[in-house]
Amino acid sequence: MISEELARRSVKKIDDFDASTFSRVREEYINILCREEYGTPLPEPEKVWFEELPLDFAAKRFAAGKAPKQRVIAHTVVCGKEFSFPFWAIIPKADGKYPFIIHNDFEDLLPSKYTPAEEIIDSGFALFSLCYTDITSDDGDFTTGLAGIVTPDPAHRAPTDSGKIQMWAWANMRVMDYAMTKADKLDLSRSAVAGHSRLGKTALVTGMLDERIKYVIDNESGCSGSALAAGTAGEKIADITKNFPYWFCENYKKYAGVETLPFDQHMLIATIAPRRVLVGSAAEDYWADPPSQFLCCAAASKAWENLGLTGLVASDRAPEIGDDFRDGNVCYHLRAYDHYFSRFDWNVYMEIMKNK
Numbered sequence: 589m590i591s592e593e594l595a596r597r598s599v600k601k602i603d604d605f606d607a608s609t610f611s612r613v614r615e616e617y618i619n620i621l622c623r624e625e626y627g628t629p630l631p632e633p634e635k636v637w638f639e640e641l642p643l644d645f646a647a648k649r650f651a652a653g654k655a656p657k658q659r660v661i662a663h664t665v666v667c668g669k670e671f672s673f674p675f676w677a678i679i680p681k682a683d684g685k686y687p688f689i690i691h692n693d694f695e696d697l698l699p700s701k702y703t704p705a706e707e708i709i710d711s712g713f714a715l716f717s718l719c720y721t722d723i724t725s726d727d728g729d730f731t732t733g734l735a736g737i738v739t740p741d742p743a744h745r746a747p748t749d750s751g752k753i754q755m756w757a758w759a760n761m762r763v764m765d766y767a768m769t770k771a772d773k774l775d776l777s778r779s780a781v782a783g784h785s786r787l788g789k790t791a792l793v794t795g796m797l798d799e800r801i802k803y804v805i806d807n808e809s810g811c812s813g814s815a816l817a818a819g820t821a822g823e824k825i826a827d828i829t830k831n832f833p834y835w836f837c838e839n840y841k842k843y844a845g846v847e848t849l850p851f852d853q854h855m856l857i858a859t860i861a862p863r864r865v866l867v868g869s870a871a872e873d874y875w876a877d878p879p880s881q882f883l884c885c886a887a888a889s890k891a892w893e894n895l896g897l898t899g900l901v902a903s904d905r906a907p908e909i910g911d912d913f914r915d916g917n918v919c920y921h922l923r924a925y926d927h928y929f930s931r932f933d934w935n936v937y938m939e940i941m942k943n944k
């Protein structure tokens with residue numbers, strides 16, 4: 589069923605490569621995805637330093653005092669200008685090296701609706717949480733925040749100038765820079781970046797660009813994230829470029845309504861090989877289109893197979909509620925109900941990270 593459906597949708601196969609030619613193919617995919625969809629990646633900062641704010645009483649007592657809730661300010665110099673943003677760092681006090689998750693969230697709050705901080709700590713993880721609008725607003729304003737610094741002419745964006753997803757991804761990488769300074773307390777071989785919906789798209793772009801991230805957790809990102817555009821029954825490029833043009837570069841608008849695309853989202857997932865990609869879908873999330881997310885994972889799998897690894901290991905049929913395919917390096921689950929970053933989803937991702 590999978591290969592017939594991919595052929596019916598005319599999804600281009602991932603190229604043949606081996607370990608020695610992968611970096612060239614990966615580079616090509618990154619170039620096309622950045623030029624045509626997300627925009628040019630932001631430059632690395634010229635300088636980065638971190639300020640850890642003093643802990644108040646509540647911060648010291650966070651989660652019964654198991655793990656202080658540290659407010660950190662990331663200071664950077666980028667394109668010759670200073671840019672700073674805050675995030676939370678929660679590293680358990682007890683001895684050990686912790687796997688960790690960088691979660692780009694919709695709120696500057698911890699715990700939050702989508703971030704069950706104490707449960708994450710209790711599962712044996714360290715957690716970093718940032719709020720995407722502290723980086724740049726979620727709208728077409730390119731004059732303020734990080735956008736105001738990196739966009740040469742906000743009134744006339746050039747075709748490949750980065751969209752907001754690239755900016756949120758850049759901030760994830762700065763939090764990863766901070767994690768690198770805590771190597772005594774963190775297991776750097778089990779580093780994850782996570783996000784839901786538009787921030788799931790952001791997690792994938794972060795994983796594409798930053799090989800320090802070993803697990804990419806994409807919860808229900810759908811269109812322009814982990815769902816194939818070709819043949820989708822959910823949100824289309826025409827919808828997303830009409831409603832949220834500023835998430836992308838201007839070039840992406842060219843693909844609204846185009847039937848046969850020269851690239852698709854499986855290429856984005858393929859750039860993350862040989863690292864791990866964990867994708868979650870919700871059965872009633874028709875806009876994200878779970879079957880197109882599942883097929884995207886299946887189509888991307890060839891990248892892992894080319895490297896002698898397993899990609900998605902799944903039944904050869906459309907996904908069903910309760911499916912939890914976690915045997916390969918591309919994992920996919922489909923749970924019941926609607927669009928949400930639920931405790932159920934977190935548990936699936938954390939169990940996989942603990943066992944692989």
Ligand code: GTR
Nearest residue numbers: 784785786787809810811823
């Ligand atoms: C929707 C958008 C989706 C998804 C979602 C979200 O309206 O069409 O692509 O990203 O928003 O981020 O909440």
